[in-house]
Amino acid sequence: MRIARGREVFVIERRIGSGARKKITLDVRTEREALAELALFERDPLAYRTKKQTRQERAADAGGLQLDAPTLEAFSADARAKVARGELSESHVRHTLQPYLLAWAEALGGRDLRTVTLSELHRVLDGWPTAEHKRIVTLKAFTAWARKKGKLDRKDDPTLDLAVPAATPRPVADRAYTVATLEAFYAALTSWYYAPGYRGDAVVGPNDLVKVDLQPVRDVFVLRAKCGMHGTEIERLARGEGSIRVLENEGEIAGTLVFPHKKGGEHVVSVDAQALAAARRLQATGKAPDRVATGRAVARVVERHPELAGFAFQNLRHSFITLGASGRVVTARAGGVPLELLSQVAGHTSTTTTRRHYLGAHIPPMVVLPLRLANEGDPKIPERKRKRGAK
Template sequence: MGNSRVWTGRWKGGRTFNGKDGRPVFVLRKMVQGRAYTVYLDARSETEAEAELALFLRDPEGYRTRQEARQLKQEAAVYLTAETVGRFLESMRNAGTTARYVGNVGFYLATWAEALAGRDLRTVSLQELLRELARHPTGRKNRITALKSFASWLREQGALSLAEDPTVSLKVPVTRPEKAMREKGYSIETTERLYRALSGWEFKNFNQEATRRMTDVQCVRDVLCIHAKTGMHGTEIERLARGEGKVAVLEEPGEIAATVTFIHKSGNVHRQSIDRQTLAAVQRLQARGAAPVDSHIRRVVGRACKKLGIEPVRLGEYRHSFVTWASECGQEVRPKTGGLPLAAIAAVVGHHSANTTKRFYDNVKVPPMIKIPIRLEHPEDPVWLPVRAAALRLVESA
């Protein structure tokens, strides 16, 4: 206190003096268990000072003035920023999480960061999270999973307590019953409309101008093309895009332009013939080095579906669509050199089942191709210019 202060009065917890603005400053002066405490309170009246006194007496050692409490709260604030998300994603990589999954989580956390910009996560309510989720018609499960994983990591780091975590009561939805109830697959017309509607837009991550760029949509159209024209699994497309397989361009291509070959997890070699458009799509994805992550596909497809006024399309269901189309209107296309179906060969050589013929003799270089009467056209698609692909390593694919 020194001699520079002139006491002007007393109150229940100590004394007062006049501040520079003429208002009384309440000073708490108490002796507790042999220790003298002198605290300058942030109180505007004697009533407020007495309330602070009550808090002090409850825990003298842990007592903080309002200003000190605000400062501590600010220092302990937890924000969803590019820096914290980056550290979280790095921890996922170090734990062996696949790059594709890390990319998906990063995408959804970027959308959360935009919605919660400048907000201390400890002050965010469950209702706010639910309102933000309601703004997005797709990806609810993935958005929730990404945010809950991030919050769990923050708790492990000691930056967030369980009581402060706004995601604790956020439930991950169960999607299986809904999928079982609706009809699988899509029509050729819907697919053609969707392909034409897949167009790009400008965007930026974490509200940072330096990240502004045009959405890469061609890669999504390429994935849709391969799904619709071959019935491949999404994982098979991903492996082909990474170069884990073999693309062989025909010397004299007709409707069949090339074959793609990879080893299934069963150990069997699977070879499939593709047309020029599908070949171009595969080559572009391989030049890119990877297929687009699921979150990017859902975002692009979701915007297109919203524009068309249709329910969100799931590319994973195009295997079912391909089989349906093939059975309803597909045509078998054989290479220029001809060839007969295995069933006909089995009948001639006396095999009871075409499976026997397939098991021992199905090593043709160019198998028949199923042609679907579908036109996938977009004004921004590159011109098909098939180029001979170098032989790529043949590795096992799941």
């Protein structure tokens, strides 16, 4: 036994065969475990293997467990299946699991996970300045999947003792933007020409210039800033998984958006004329700009307006919630009664029946923020028709 780095290390030293000296460092923690290993060694010195050597040889025979392309694709396929079953959100898979797992694959450089130690994982994490919580959650999700698929034994899993730090998100108020910032950023979302050789959403030649229409990005901005919608909700609505109802003679409420809620069932949002037009345009194209497209648009705006640096679309919902305290509530002239009251009047024992059969026809109240979003590229919103006799 000797002391190394402040802890006891147990070593077997013996002469075997023709007198060759063999020195083996044991991966044990106590003298009792060391004596047990010594007994195994003396039984057959030439065939003896430490626990670590046995794991490494078994991993080599089984092909190991690397974060290579086939394994990552198998994990991603399983994650997509969970999204289809409603067990995971598409945003979590696309923006957390996939990018952070690729980062782990690059950092580990093809290492067999069975041979990676906990201290090595901590050293890798120390090299990343941000997102420790998400990086650890992602790697543990992968190893849990590998154990379930029989690709990794618990005793070989280096992430079992990898503690997940508590997430400490900033308060919503700290992530919210002022009315002035929202209006300035929206006004700056104008179309532009890319330089020759750009390779992005369009294929261009060496002498071509490509004009990018940012109207879809502005439409997403409107729905997130004025209605507080999640990006995934807008994506589902654009794909046609929801419905848009145009209303007449309902005051400031121009329509309702009905779309699947992430926890099941449907959700209805009352919208003004600008948000209604934005939703209809997105649904007409069949898709909404993804995070890459909005990120590219943000980068272009910040390039021309450095004072808007740090802007992020995901904070638009936080801004809506924060600014809602200074907004006002508008109800429809023909149907702003809460569903709970309608359920009582109809004699339903719970609001579940009312929601299932009448939610799409309901017009919920609308929160109007002190916000005016204007951009020179926006199409003119046609004036709404009024019913005869309406004031």
